[in-house]
Amino acid sequence: MLAVARRILHNEEDARDAVQDAFLSAFRALGSFRAGSRLSTWLHRITVNASLMRIRRAASRPEEPIEDFLPSFLDDGHRASPGDAWGERADRLLERKEACEGVRRAIDRLPESYRLVLLARDIEGLSGSEVAEALGISTNAVKIRLHRARQALRELLDARVREVEP
C-alpha cells in the first residue's frame, strides 16, 4: 500500500498519511467488502483513492501546460514529423531493467494533473468515474487528461524506443 501511495504522492510523509487514511477508510467500509473479492484489490483501490483525495485537499496549483509534449501538425492536418513504426523495438524496450526506471521517470516528467490521471487509470486500474470522483473533476476531463497524458508519454518514449536495435 505504501508503494502505491508513494508513486502517486512522491512524498514519504504524505504517502504514509494516505496509507493511514486508507486503513481508516477500509475499516469504516468493511461492510462493503464482498466475500470472494480479493482483499488486496479492495485495499489497492482504497489506497489509490486516499492518495488522490489527499492531493485534492492540498492547495490547488495552477494547471501546467502539456502542449509542449503533444504531437504537432501542419496546417493541412497532416503530422509535422511522422515516424516509422515502433514494431518489435517496443517489445524489447523493457528487457533492460534500467529501461523500466526510464519509463517511470518519463511519467514523472508529465505535468502533475496529467500524471495523476495516467497513473490512476492506466497503472492502478481505476475507472474514469472513480478517478473523476476522487479528484473532483468531470469524467470528460478525466478522459481528455488521460488522452493527452498518453500522447505526451508516447512522445517522451519515442526516442527511447528508437534507441533499441531494430
Next chain:
Amino acid sequence: MSARLTCRELIDFIVDFFDGRLPPAQNAHFESHLEVCPDCVNYLDSYTQTVRIAKEAFGQEEDAVTAGVPEELVTAVLRARVPGS
C-alpha cells in the same frame, strides 16, 4: 464531421476507439482513414504500445499491495466482520 478525417482530427477519436466506445459512424470514418494513412497506423500502434509499456514498467516493481498483506490480516479482517466469530 466530414467524411474524410485529417490526421489531426483522427487523434481526437483515439481514446474512444481504444476503449471500443466510438459510435459506428465515427468508427467507419476512423477505419477508412487508417486504411490509407500508414502514419496514423504507426501512431495508433505506438499509442497502444505506450499504454502497455507504462503498465509493464510499474508491473516490474514489487506488487506491494499483494505482498504487503499477510494472510493473518485477511483472516482478522474477515473475522472482524462477523461479531462473535
